[in-house]
Amino acid sequence: MKVFGWRWLVTNSVIFVLVIAGSLVATAETRPQYGGTLHVAMRAAPSSLNSGDCTQPNSFASRNLALLIFETLVTTEDGVRVRPALATSWQESSGNQRWQFRVRRGVKFHDGAVFTPEIAASALRSANPLWNVIANADSVIIESDTPDPGLPLKLALACNAIVKKTSDGKLSGTGPFHITDWQPTKKLSLAAEENYWGGRPFLDAIEIELGKNYHDQLTALELGRADLVEVAPEQSHRVSTDGRRVASSAPMELVALLFSRDEQSADDKLLREALAFSVDRASIRSVLLQGAGQPAGSILPNWMSGYGFVFPTEADLPRARHQREQVRSLPEWTVGYDASDSLARLVVERIALNARDAGLTLRPTTVNTPDLRLVRIPLAAADPRISLENFAAAEGLPKPQFNAGSAEDLYSAEQAALATQRLIPLFHLPATYGASTILKNWTVRSDGSWGLADSWLGTTKP
Amino acid sequence: MRRAVYNAAIPNMLNRALRLAAGFRLALQILSLIPAFVGMVQAADWSGPEEQLAQKIVAVIGPGAVSLTLENRSSLGRRDNEVIGNGLRAALEALGLRFVKPEQAAASVAITLSENPSSYVWVAQIRLAAGEAAVVMVSAPRAEGPAVPRDSVPFSLRKVPLWSQEERILDVAVLEENVAPTRIAVLDAEKVSLYRSQGGKWQQEQMLALSHSQPWPRDLRGRLIAAKDHLFDVYLPGVLCRSTTSVPLSLSCHESDDPWPLVSGSLLMGASSGTPTATFPNSGASAAIPVLIAQMSAFFAPTRNFFTGALAPGVGKFTTVAKFYSAAAAPREKYVLWLFASTDGQVHMVDGFTDLTAKLGWGPDLASVRTSCGAGWQVLATSSADQAEDSIRAYEFPDRDPVPVTTGVDFAGEVTALWTEAKGDTAVAIARNRETGNYESFRLAVACNQ
Numbered sequence: 077m078k079v080f081g082w083r084w085l086v087t088n089s090v091i092f093v094l095v096i097a098g099s100l101v102a103t104a105e106t107r108p109q110y111g112g113t114l115h116v117a118m119r120a121a122p123s124s125l126n127s128g129d130c131t132q133p134n135s136f137a138s139r140n141l142a143l144l145i146f147e148t149l150v151t152t153e154d155g156v157r158v159r160p161a162l163a164t165s166w167q168e169s170s171g172n173q174r175w176q177f178r179v180r181r182g183v184k185f186h187d188g189a190v191f192t193p194e195i196a197a198s199a200l201r202s203a204n205p206l207w208n209v210i211a212n213a214d215s216v217i218i219e220s221d222t223p224d225p226g227l228p229l230k231l232a233l234a235c236n237a238i239v240k241k242t243s244d245g246k247l248s249g250t251g252p253f254h255i256t257d258w259q260p261t262k263k264l265s266l267a268a269e270e271n272y273w274g275g276r277p278f279l280d281a282i283e284i285e286l287g288k289n290y291h292d293q294l295t296a297l298e299l300g301r302a303d304l305v306e307v308a309p310e311q312s313h314r315v316s317t318d319g320r321r322v323a324s325s326a327p328m329e330l331v332a333l334l335f336s337r338d339e340q341s342a343d344d345k346l347l348r349e350a351l352a353f354s355v356d357r358a359s360i361r362s363v364l365l366q367g368a369g370q371p372a373g374s375i376l377p378n379w380m381s382g383y384g385f386v387f388p389t390e391a392d393l394p395r396a397r398h399q400r401e402q403v404r405s406l407p408e409w410t411v412g413y414d415a416s417d418s419l420a421r422l423v424v425e426r427i428a429l430n431a432r433d434a435g436l437t438l439r440p441t442t443v444n445t446p447d448l449r450l451v452r453i454p455l456a457a458a459d460p461r462i463s464l465e466n467f468a469a470a471e472g473l474p475k476p477q478f479n480a481g482s483a484e485d486l487y488s489a490e491q492a493a494l495a496t497q498r499l500i501p502l503f504h505l506p507a508t509y510g511a512s513t514i515l516k517n518w519t520v521r522s523d524g525s526w527g528l529a530d531s532w533l534g535t536t537k538p
Numbered sequence: 539m540r541r542a543v544y545n546a547a548i549p550n551m552l553n554r555a556l557r558l559a560a561g562f563r564l565a566l567q568i569l570s571l572i573p574a575f576v577g578m579v580q581a582a583d584w585s586g587p588e589e590q591l592a593q594k595i596v597a598v599i600g601p602g603a604v605s606l607t608l609e610n611r612s613s614l615g616r617r618d619n620e621v622i623g624n625g626l627r628a629a630l631e632a633l634g635l636r637f638v639k640p641e642q643a644a645a646s647v648a649i650t651l652s653e654n655p656s657s658y659v660w661v662a663q664i665r666l667a668a669g670e671a672a673v674v675m676v677s678a679p680r681a682e683g684p685a686v687p688r689d690s691v692p693f694s695l696r697k698v699p700l701w702s703q704e705e706r707i708l709d710v711a712v713l714e715e716n717v718a719p720t721r722i723a724v725l726d727a728e729k730v731s732l733y734r735s736q737g738g739k740w741q742q743e744q745m746l747a748l749s750h751s752q753p754w755p756r757d758l759r760g761r762l763i764a765a766k767d768h769l770f771d772v773y774l775p776g777v778l779c780r781s782t783t784s785v786p787l788s789l790s791c792h793e794s795d796d797p798w799p800l801v802s803g804s805l806l807m808g809a810s811s812g813t814p815t816a817t818f819p820n821s822g823a824s825a826a827i828p829v830l831i832a833q834m835s836a837f838f839a840p841t842r843n844f845f846t847g848a849l850a851p852g853v854g855k856f857t858t859v860a861k862f863y864s865a866a867a868a869p870r871e872k873y874v875l876w877l878f879a880s881t882d883g884q885v886h887m888v889d890g891f892t893d894l895t896a897k898l899g900w901g902p903d904l905a906s907v908r909t910s911c912g913a914g915w916q917v918l919a920t921s922s923a924d925q926a927e928d929s930i931r932a933y934e935f936p937d938r939d940p941v942p943v944t945t946g947v948d949f950a951g952e953v954t955a956l957w958t959e960a961k962g963d964t965a966v967a968i969a970r971n972r973e974t975g976n977y978e979s980f981r982l983a984v985a986c987n988q
Contacts, residue, residue, distance in 0.1 A: 107863045107902030108757045109881055110842055153975075156656045275756035276841065382652040382659025385611065386673050458655060483659045483677035522655070530756065534883075 108517060112533035113281040117302045121261040121287030125247055128203040130235040130466070136325075136454055136507045136524040137306070139234035144266060144282065144528060145186075146237035146249035149177050149196065149216065150228050155458020155523050158228040162191065162238060162250065163216070172223035177216045177231075183273050186254035187242050199238045200231075225481065229459045252277045252529035262286055278532035294510065303512040303533070309368040310419055312508040321511045325524035327370050327377045327504035328455050333411070333427070334471060334499045335448045343403040345497060347436065350403075352500045353396035354434035355427055357389050361503065364422050369505040375467055375490055377504040379522075380460045383487050387494075387501070396434035408437040412446030423502075424450050452505070458523040460486055468493055584622050587660060587678040592629035594674035595647055595662050601634025605643040612653040622651060622660075643667075656680060695918070695932050695944040700966070700979040701733065701740070707968045707977040708760035709957055711770055723770060724979070725762040727754055730772060730781075730789060746789040750777050757843040761798055764960040773798040776840030797835035797850045800865045801958075834876070836865065844881050854890020862886070863902035864956065866917045868935045875935060877917060879904050887938060898940060901928065903956035905965040911986035912943055918965050918982060920953045921946060928953040930967055932984050944984065956982075 120137035127134045127142045134142075149163035163177035183191035193211035200218065201209045208219040218227060230236065240248045247255075252272045257265035264284040268277045288296070293305035294315065307315050307322060316322040339345045357371035370377065373387030400406070411428065413420040421440070427450075428438040456466035464476050464486070473496055476489035494501075507524035518531040606627070610619045626649060627637065640646060648663045657677040664672045700710050700719060705726045713732075714721035721743075724731045732743040754775065761773040765780075769787060772779035778794035781787050837848040839861075847861045853876045862878040869875075870889075878886040879902045880895075887894045901920030908915050916932040917940065929946035930953060951972035958965050965982045 107879075107881070108843060154655060271753060273753050275754050275758065278756060378652070380654055382654035382657065382677070383661050383673075383675055385650065385652065386661060386663055460654065483654070483657060484675045487673065487675060 108278045108530070108532040109534065110276075110278050110532070111280050113283055114279050114304065114515065114528065114531070114533065115296075115302045116282060116284040116304045117288040117293040117296050118284065118286060118306055119288060119290065119293070123260045125255075125258065125264070126239050127234050128199065128237065128239055130203050130230070130233060134234060134454065136328075139454075139524070140526055141264065141284065142234045142237050143251065143525065144253045145247075145251045145255060146234075146239050147251045148233070148237050149179070149200075149231045152229060152232045152458075153521060155229070158232060161232075162196065163231075166228060168225075168227075170219075172225045172227070173220055175218045175224075175227050176212075177218070178214055179216060180273065181214070183250050184271070185240050185248040185250055186269060187240075187246075187248040189240065189248070191238070191250055195240050196238050199240070200236060203235050226459060226461050229457060230462055233457060233462070253282060256281070272529075274529070277529040279528065282528060297510050297512065300512070303515045304518070305510050307508040307510045308419065309505045309508060310364060310366045312368050312506075313366050315510055321513055322508060323511065323518075323520040324506035324508040325520045326379050326458070326522040327506050328458075328522075328524045329505040329507065330372065330375060330377075330451075330453045330455060330467070330501060331369075331423070331503040331505060332372075332375075332451055332453070332499045332501045333448050334451045335497070336446065339497045343405070346399045346403050347406070348497045348500070350396045350399035350434050351431055351436055351438075353392040353399065354430045354436065355500065355502065356391040356430050357502060358391070360423060360426050364419065364426060365503065365505075368508075369503045372501040372504045374501055375493060375499075376455070376460050376463060376486075380455075380458060380463065381486060381490070382483055386487075391430065393433060400435045406435070406437065407447075408439055409448060410441045410443065410446040411438045412441055412443065412449035414450075414452075415442040417452075420450050420452070427502075450502075454507075454524065461489075464490055464493065471498070473498060584618070584625055584678070587658070587676045588622065588625040588629045590676045591649070591660050591662060591674070592626060592633055594676065595630065595664065596633040596635065598664050598672045598674060599635075599645045599647070599666065602644050603636045603638040603642060604630075605640040605646045606630070606637050607646075607648045608651070609648070610651045612651045612658055614651055614653075614658070619651065653680065694985050695930065695947045696983045696985050697947045697967070698981045698983070700981055702971075702976050702978040704976055706758065706954065706970075707979050708758060708774075708955060709762040710966050710968070710979040711762040711764050712959065712981070713764060713769065719981070723762055725760050725772060727758050730762065730770075730779075732787070744785070744787055746781070746787060748772065748774070748777070748779060748789070749791045750774070751793070752776060752841075755841050755843060759838075759843055759955065761957060763799060773838070775838055775842070795837065795840065797837045797848075798845070800834040800836050801867065801962075832874075834865075834867070836862075853888045856888050856890065856893060859886055859888055859893065860884075864904045866904040866906040866919075866958075867915075868906060868917055869915055870935075875938075877904055879919075894938070896939075901953065903930075903953055903967075905956045905958045907932075907958060907965055907982070907984060908962045909984045909986070911984050916943060916984050918956060918967075920956060928969065930956065930982060947982070949980075950978070 118137045120135045122138050122141070125141060125145065127138050147162050149161060150158045150166070151161040152158050162180050162183060164180050166175060166177045168175050179191065179193050179196060185191060193214060193216050196216045197209045197211040200207065200216065210217040238250065242248050252269055252274065253266035254269050255264070256267045257263065263286060266282040268280055270276050290306065290308040290311065293302065294307065296302035297305045312322060312324065335348065339348060361367065361369060361371055371389035373389040374381070374384045376384060378384030411424050413424045424440045428440055431438045453467065453470070455463040457463055461478055468474065468476055473493050476493060478489055479485055507520065509520055511518060514534045516532050516534050518526060518528065520526050608623045608626070644667050646665045650661045652659045652661055657679055659675055659677050661673060661675040664674065700722060701707065701724050703724070708725045708727070710725070711723045712719040713723055720735045722733050724733065728748055730746045730748070733740040734743045759775070763771050763773070765771050768783045769781040776793055776795065777791055778796050779789050779791035781789050835850045836845040839846050844861050844863050847859045849857055849859065859878050860880040860882065862880045864879045866877045867874050868877060873889055876888045878888065879900065880886050883897065884895045885898050885900060887896065903920040905918045906915055907918060913934045913936070916934055918930050918932050921929045929948045931942055931946040932944040933940035934943050949969035951970045953967055953969045954977070955968040956965060966979055967982050968977055968979045970977050
């Protein structure tokens with residue numbers, strides 16, 4: 077009886093261990109873990125970390141890098157609701173022409189300096205020369221010539237991050253990570269800020285390699301040398317079907333043909349219309365973009381405006397020819413593209429073929445002064461008014477006039493921008509990233525931003 | 539920052555909770571009618587934009603014969619789509635339009651129900667017989683969708699809403715109850731808020747600020763535990779707060795490395811030898827044999843989100859276990875098996891003599907509840923990794939491997955906390971609603987098979 081009991085115990089123990097330890101592999105990793113170094117690779121190779129110029133479009137990469145180190149007065153996760161950051165509360169007066177932001181107390185820059193309204197005001201003045209920014213006791217006051225109900229959303233842009241220059245010319249921020257090594261255009265090393273007012277990040281450090289092309293990034297991810305990489309739009313479908321973890325923003329990047337000058341004559345107008353009608357966006361998307369993105373007839377994507385679908389995107393070759401046939405002398409246009417962007421070259425060549433079918437002559441070139449060029453412009457924010465304003469400012473279009481907050485008002489402003497015939501929208505592309513399975517609690521927001529302060533590295537792969 | 543004075547969503551759910559005693563099925567039937575009611579209310583709200591759009595269309599084409607099409611490109615459901623379509627037709631007819639076939643029409647109107655992140659956008663593309671085209675549109679603010687109540691089955695885990703707010707909830711303590719909670723305390727990163735239920739609505743009674751000199755760690759955790767000689771204690775990383783006894787209350791906080799109780803205060807009854815203990819039945823409601831659980835506390839890392847593993851006084855010979863996120867007791871006839879959800883993803887089963895590790899597919903939050911069902915206790919565990927929406931399920935340990943005794947209850951997002959309540963027979967779960975972003979707290983109770 078004693079022997080039987082011993083055998084029974086051993087047998088059951090073995091079965092228990094096998095069942096428990098072997099058959100169930102999922103792990104309890106939903107609670108964040110501290111520690112580890114995140115390895116990131118990106119295509120952008122910025123020479124400066126300061127994105128404090130709100131009149132220029134910043135790449136998604138530049139914005140995301142800046143917001144690891146620096147912070148804005150307010151923030152937004154969905155582009156609609158504004159949340160406190162370095163400002164704890166705010167109020168408007170004078171019909172949205174004067175905004176007062178009460179700054180957070182007890183915040184320090186990475187160099188130990190205390191965050192003050194004066195420093196905040198100075199940074200905002202530098203990024204927005206048209207604003208009147210005043211430091212007042214515990215507040216920052218911003219005044220503008222015209223009512224600006226969207227000002228808090230603008231302050232959430234990376235270009236409005238509060239950046240302080242130290243005495244030796246280095247940049248200091250208040251964000252969750254501080255700089256440990258900065259090699260412009262090559263490498264950025266960050267470490268967790270232990271006393272960050274919002275709580276120390278879970279990650280110990282982030283190593284970011286800059287200037288890596290898409291292919292090298294994907295290889296690094298496959299070899300386990302990178303945990304977070306960018307994925308080319310035309311590769312996003314293939315990468316996701318290969319079983320890798322891929323996340324995309326909403327379509328936030330506008331691909332367009334941009335003329336270097338305003339239309340010069342009635343003939344010029346007709347030819348620009350002919351070119352716009354000739355572009356076969358559907359086949360370009362299907363073949364070159366491998367189904368990524370959305371054909372665009374507008375500056376703002378439909379998800380942002382709600383009315384984007386009213387702008388036609390289908391090719392209309394008969395109409396293109398009809399417009400072209402009204403013009404006697406046909407110029408040869410040079411169309412420029414970024415020589416380092418292989419997709420841009422293919423798209424331009426395809427558009428040249430479409431144009432030829434309509435009787436137009438386009439010559440692709442990489443020279444600096446083409447008649448028109450293919451541009452890829454990241455829209456500034458999920459807010460349509462801010463995106464349209466920034467786009468117009470960056471590309472030299474007339475400033476959009478918003479008379480009311482309605483969708484129809486926005487539509488009128490966008491229609492006016494398109495009526496200049498300076499640009500032919502082609503596609504809206506998402507920002508797409510590939511991530512290692514050990515990177516947890518990381519998502520790409522609709523505006524292409526990602527916050528790594530709440531991300532963490534798991535110990536095992538699911 | 540919005541201050542929660544009156545929580546609109548929860549009192550309705552709490553009213554249903556009041557009816558739980560009379561019949562949970564009845565409550566579910568009532569719940570099932572709510573979406574339809576909400577839909578009716580929303581339908582009535584469309585009249586404004588319907589009339590505005592109709593006026594804009596008629597301003598372009600004037601009264602007469604038109605063809606009309608309607609397309610829904612928004613997240614509006616089929617019923618709303620029908621209601622809006624009918625409303626638009628009625629509004630257009632009232633302004634003098636007649637609907638005819640396209641070949642008979644002087645103009646065609648294509649209405650599209652679209653949306654952007656903040657508004658519904660209704661667009662009318664108008665094409666006149668002369669070939670002219672026009673676009674008019676109106677926008678209407680988007681409403682948040684109604685919460686859909688989840689299922690319940692016999693011998694189930696029931697989920698009763700307690701409180702919801704925008705700020706992260708760390709813990710909720712029910713201070714008074716009469717069938718349903720009538721007074722609660724809600725702990726978040728900056729304060730403890732006391733609410734009293736009056737006429738089915740929560741009214742804020744008092745708000746007590748927490749003081750702390752160091753920044754809180756990320757993934758902040760905290761416990762709010764009812765006390766005997768005063769109202770409650772608050773355990774936070776590196777900070778201990780104690781309330782006064784009488785109203786108006788005050789809260790005194792100081793830096794502290796005192797361990798956090800793993801078995802809450804009111805379970806510590808029935809001590810026969812000076813050692814605080816809790817009693818559990820061990821084998822069903824009718825044949826319960828008391829099992830004593832010694833008081834157990836654990837030290838919490840002041841700048842992290844886990845317990846260091848140091849126990850006070852310990853489980854048998856073990857005074858230290860692996861770093862863990864949560865713990866649950868599983869009383870046996872002669873000993874108590876402690877389960878620790880460790881930070882490496884494994885569950886440590888410690889009985890005082892051995893420390894067995896296992897990968898059970900559980901998440902990081904465990905809690906135990908004493909009930910009159912089955913073995914008399916159950917361990918509640920969150921589901922494991924990488925799901926946008928968590929669930930919690932109850933398990934028993936007839937031997938050493940867990941056996942699920944309920945189906946999982948789902949949450950509309952990630953479960954951020956799970957703690958056993960003071961009386962030990964229920965637990966509080968807190969989850970962040972993925973759609974609204976709000977933190978929602980629930981009482982979890984195991985209901986027996988009847």
